[in-house]
Amino acid sequence: xxxxxxxxxxxxxxxxxxxxxxxxxSALYGLAVGAIPGLTATMAxxxxxxxxxxxxxxxxxxxxxxASAMAIFAGDIPGALLRIPGTPASAAYTDEAYAxxxxxxxxxxxxxxxxxxxxxxxxxxxxxxxFAPTLADVALxxxxxxxxxxxxxGLASAIFIGNASPLKAGISLLLGLLVACVGMENPxxxxxxxxxxxxxxxxxxxxxxxxxxxxxxxxxRFVVNTDPPLKVVTQRIGNVFAGMGGLLSRYxxxxxxxxxxxxxxxxxxxxxxxxxAWLSYAASKKFSREPEKFGTGHVExxxxxxxxxxxxxxxxxxxxxxxxxxxxxxxxxxxxxxYLKNMNPGPTMFTDNPQNIAAIFLVFILANLLMLPLGxxxxxxxxxxxxxxxxALMPVILLxxxxxxxxxxxxxxxxxxxxxxxxxxxxxxxxxxxxxxVILGLVLGPMLETNFVTSMIKSDGDPFVFFTRPIAMWLAxxxxxxxxxxxxxxxxxxxxxxxxxANNHAPPPSNPP
Amino acid sequence: MKLSDAVLGLLLLALSAAxxxxxxxxHAVPGQNIGPGAFPQLVASLLAFCAVLLxxxxxxxxxxxxxxxxxxxxxxxxQRRAFVVCVGGMLLYVGLSDRMGFIPCGVALLLALGLAxxxxxxxxxxxxxxxxxxxxxxxYKGLKVPLPWGLLxxxxx
Numbered sequence: 001x002x003x004x005x006x007x008x009x010x011x012x013x014x015x016x017x018x019x020x021x022x023x024x025x026s027a028l029y030g031l032a033v034g035a036i037p038g039l040t041a042t043m044a045x046x047x048x049x050x051x052x053x054x055x056x057x058x059x060x061x062x063x064x065x066x067a068s069a070m071a072i073f074a075g076d077i078p079g080a081l082l083r084i085p086g087t088p089a090s091a092a093y094t095d096e097a098y099a100x101x102x103x104x105x106x107x108x109x110x111x112x113x114x115x116x117x118x119x120x121x122x123x124x125x126x127x128x129x130x131f132a133p134t135l136a137d138v139a140l141x142x143x144x145x146x147x148x149x150x151x152x153x154g155l156a157s158a159i160f161i162g163n164a165s166p167l168k169a170g171i172s173l174l175l176g177l178l179v180a181c182v183g184m185e186n187p188x189x190x191x192x193x194x195x196x197x198x199x200x201x202x203x204x205x206x207x208x209x210x211x212x213x214x215x216x217x218x219x220x221r222f223v224v225n226t227d228p229p230l231k232v233v234t235q236r237i238g239n240v241f242a243g244m245g246g247l248l249s250r251y252x253x254x255x256x257x258x259x260x261x262x263x264x265x266x267x268x269x270x271x272x273x274x275x276x277a278w279l280s281y282a283a284s285k286k287f288s289r290e291p292e293k294f295g296t297g298h299v300e301x302x303x304x305x306x307x308x309x310x311x312x313x314x315x316x317x318x319x320x321x322x323x324x325x326x327x328x329x330x331x332x333x334x335x336x337x338x339y340l341k342n343m344n345p346g347p348t349m350f351t352d353n354p355q356n357i358a359a360i361f362l363v364f365i366l367a368n369l370l371m372l373p374l375g376x377x378x379x380x381x382x383x384x385x386x387x388x389x390x391x392a393l394m395p396v397i398l399l400x401x402x403x404x405x406x407x408x409x410x411x412x413x414x415x416x417x418x419x420x421x422x423x424x425x426x427x428x429x430x431x432x433x434x435x436x437x438v439i440l441g442l443v444l445g446p447m448l449e450t451n452f453v454t455s456m457i458k459s460d461g462d463p464f465v466f467f468t469r470p471i472a473m474w475l476a477x478x479x480x481x482x483x484x485x486x487x488x489x490x491x492x493x494x495x496x497x498x499x500x501x502a503n504n505h506a507p508p509p510s511n512p513p
Numbered sequence: 514m515k516l517s518d519a520v521l522g523l524l525l526l527a528l529s530a531a532x533x534x535x536x537x538x539x540h541a542v543p544g545q546n547i548g549p550g551a552f553p554q555l556v557a558s559l560l561a562f563c564a565v566l567l568x569x570x571x572x573x574x575x576x577x578x579x580x581x582x583x584x585x586x587x588x589x590x591x592q593r594r595a596f597v598v599c600v601g602g603m604l605l606y607v608g609l610s611d612r613m614g615f616i617p618c619g620v621a622l623l624l625a626l627g628l629a630x631x632x633x634x635x636x637x638x639x640x641x642x643x644x645x646x647x648x649x650x651x652x653y654k655g656l657k658v659p660l661p662w663g664l665l666x667x668x669x670x
Contacts, residue, residue, distance in 0.1 A: 054656040167566055171525060174560040178532070181553040188542045188549035193535055216603075223595040223630065224586035392636060395626040396644045398599070399619050402606060403648055407658040412607055419603045430514050430584065431521060449552040461546040 001133055002354045002361075010358035013058045014366070022059040023066050023363070027370055030067035031378040034074030036388060037084040039218070039397075041071035041273070042436075045333045046214040047397070049207050050404030057341035058359045064337055065317075065360070066367040068330045069121055072273050072309055073375055076113035076302075077382045080106055089273035089309040092281040092301075099297030110382075111240035112247060112299050113306045114375040116255065119248075120307030121368035123259040124266065124314025128321075129361050132350075135322045139347035144458065145466055147323070148451040149475035151444050154325040155437075156482045157268050164434040166486060172433045176441020177448070179204055185446055187453045199413040206336045208405035208417035209442060213435050214329075215401050216422025219394055221429070240379055247303055254284055254304045262308035266315020272328025276312035281305040314364055321345050321357065324447060329436040332443045515582040522568035525560060532557035591631065598629040614663020615653075619645030 013019070026048065033044035045068050052060035075087030079094035080101050090097075090113075100109035142150070159169045182193045183203030194200040248255070258280040265276035284304040285294045294301055316327025317334070324345040326332035338345050343356055350357055405418035425435045459465035467476050516524070536550035586592035602622045610618045620641050627637030652658040662669045 051656070167563060167570070171560065171563045171567070174556055174563065177556045178528075178553065178560070181556070186549055186552070188539075188545075190539050190549035192539065192549060192553065220596065220599060223599050224584065224592045226585050226589060226592060389632075391630040391632055392627075392640065394630065395623045396640065396648075398603070398626065399623060399644060399648055402603065402619075402622075403615075403652050403658070403660065406660065407652060407656065410659055412610055415603070415610075416607050419600070419607065422603075423600065427514065431516055452552060453547055456547045457545055 002358050006354035006358045009355035010362055013359050014362050019059045023062050026063040026066040027070045027374050030070030031074045034071030034086045035077045037078045037086055041068050041087045042329045043214045043218055044071045045330050046210045050407045052337055057343050060337055060341055061360055062363040064334050065363045069367045073117040073371055080109045089277050092277035093305045096301050103297045107238045107240045110379045112302045115244045116303050116307040117310040118368050118371050120259055120262055120310035124263050124311035125364040127263045128314050128318050132318050132322055136347040136350035139322050144451040144454040145469050145472040148455055149472055150323055151448045153479045156479050158437050158440050168433050169437050173437040173441045176438035177445045180442045180445025187450055205408050207408040208414040209421045210333055211401050211405050212418040212421030213425040217425035220426040222394055251300055251303045255307055258304035258307040259311045262311030263315035266312030266327050267318050272316055273309035273312045277305040277309040280308035329439055332439045335443055514584050517580050518567050518571035520580045522564040525564035529557040529561035595629040598625050611661050612663055614665050615660040616645045616649055617664055
């Protein structure tokens with residue numbers, strides 16, 4: 001449990017004018033990026049990383065948390081007004097929100113998105129505050145064997161919980177693990193796959209890779225886009241808070257379910273806000289008393305899924321802080337920032353620096369509370385923000401990407417990496433290979449290798465020890481189940497099919513004489 | 514630009530075959546039964562397995578051809594031009610920024626990309642002149658990033 005003294009220290013760290021200014025500016029930045037279609041919350045976070053270099057640890061993390069939370073909410077705005085989700089996390093209920101706008105209920109759709117995003121964010125934060133320290137206590141007892149399985153479990157979940165084909169997601173993940181092998185950052189400190197390039201001795205720098213894979217690839221997709229330009233709906237938006245109390249009491253169970261789905265999906269490594277929104281929207285429709293109204297401009301799905309995507313954001317931070325395993329691509333970037341700031345995530349952070357953990361919790365609360373007034377403001381100026389031409393913004397974003405990648409090591413090699421990985425990500429997405437698993441592989445690769453090698457040395461080369469320790473055994477069973485799931489489900493469906501076939505072709509029972 | 518899954522699998526197989534070849538020179542750590550090449554080779558063998566599965570899947574579904582399907586944008590001159598300007602501009606920045614400097618390179622990049630994206634020159638020119646100056650001030654003055662001055666080193670401020 002985090003002591004009162006740590007909370008007081010954290011409050012002192014956070015309620016500093018500089019930190020509050022960082023939070024405010026990051027909030028505006030997150031809202032703007034999230035509201036512009038095509039610029040994702042992940043891109044907002046990746047572009048922010050180079051700027052956080054120059055900040056103390058607490059404001060750096062505060063900037064990342066605030067910008068990502070705001071961007072996830074702001075994605076609802078173009079969804080409701082243009083039928084184009086600002087971020088993938090809003091895609092699940094974009095049609096519903098747009099249908100409400102067409103019915104003249106834009107303020108209700110946007111108000112529900114805002115208010116229930118705040119509720120979801122606060123719920124996720126509460127779960128994080130309650131469970132992360134307890135989980136950290138358990139994690140203190142873990143050795144390299146348990147960590148090895150935890151990382152494999154995280155990577156396995158990343159393959160199967162996603163929209164891409166599991167085989168292609170697996171290939172992306174393995175490519176990320178191979179990229180993580182470059183350089184000297186391995187247990188033997190042997191320079192590997194550096195091709196004689198001195199800049200690669202220290203390994204592949206995560207920041208230019210992330211800027212390249214998330215921002216440059218998006219920019220390239222934009223310049224080759226053949227779709228017609230967006231048409232902006234200019235509509236006067238009334239009081240977005242009207243009727244929220246009624247929705248809260250009417251859909252309280254749906255809201256609770258959305259919050260829970262969000263947190264659980266967020267905690268599962270590899271799946272983030274977008275998956276949480278899709279799952280909870282589907283659950284909302286399944287359990288609704290009025291499922292026939294879904295798709296015609298019904299607010300229930302927005303209440304549930306809007307809460308789920310923001311509670312997933314906080315949920316994803318639980319494995320990130322406790323085990324150093326990212327819950328989604330945003331936390332993968334955040335973990336990179338934590339390492340850069342010497343706030344190495346893991347259970348020891350809860351015992352050695354509890355004030356930093358408490359500060360992260362407080363940032364989540366503050367960012368979610370700040371979302372209410374700033375989100376209201378963003379909705380009010382939405383029509384103007386949406387008129388900003390992406391073609392005018394993209395060249396400036398490119399220059400920011402170049403500067404940010406250069407700043408990671410003050411060397412133009414960072415820009416070279418950014419271009420190379422940007423092109424690779426562009427080609428990967430054209431070929432159905434998802435990008436997020438590459439980043440997970442890159443972040444978790446060194447951790448996986450270190451725990452694998454350490455365990456093998458400890459066990460004198462005997463791989464069976466991975467399966468014999470009590471917690472490791474359960475983690476191994478869970479991982480194997482996830483990895484073998486497609487084979488199992490295929491076998492079950494084959495058996496069922498064969499049985500049905502046999503029943504259909506069985507001779508009819510003969511009538512008794 | 515979409516490759517068929519069979520070709521993609523073949524490329525991935527080649528990559529996974531290159532890993533053990535590149536790992537041959539790694540020295541084993543004395544007293545340890547697991548060397549620095551073990552982990553990359555394990556990953557490479559899993560990648561080879563996935564590549565073979567991808568090729569088998571393509572063969573079973575009969576989707577071996579076309580080997581390469583060019584995207585719709587490759588047939589459209591404006592999109593093609595914007596792509597070349599964007600990638601070429603970044604590569605030129607890598608090659609020339611030390612000699613030319615951040616600001617001149619930034620101005621040239623923004624001008625070229627803005628015009629390639631068919632933006633009106635009345636917007637492109639002021640943006641190309643102002644944005645590099647603003648970004649330079651934020652990063653060079655504010656964040657102390659040593660962006661190269663290049664041609665402007667005589668008038669560095």
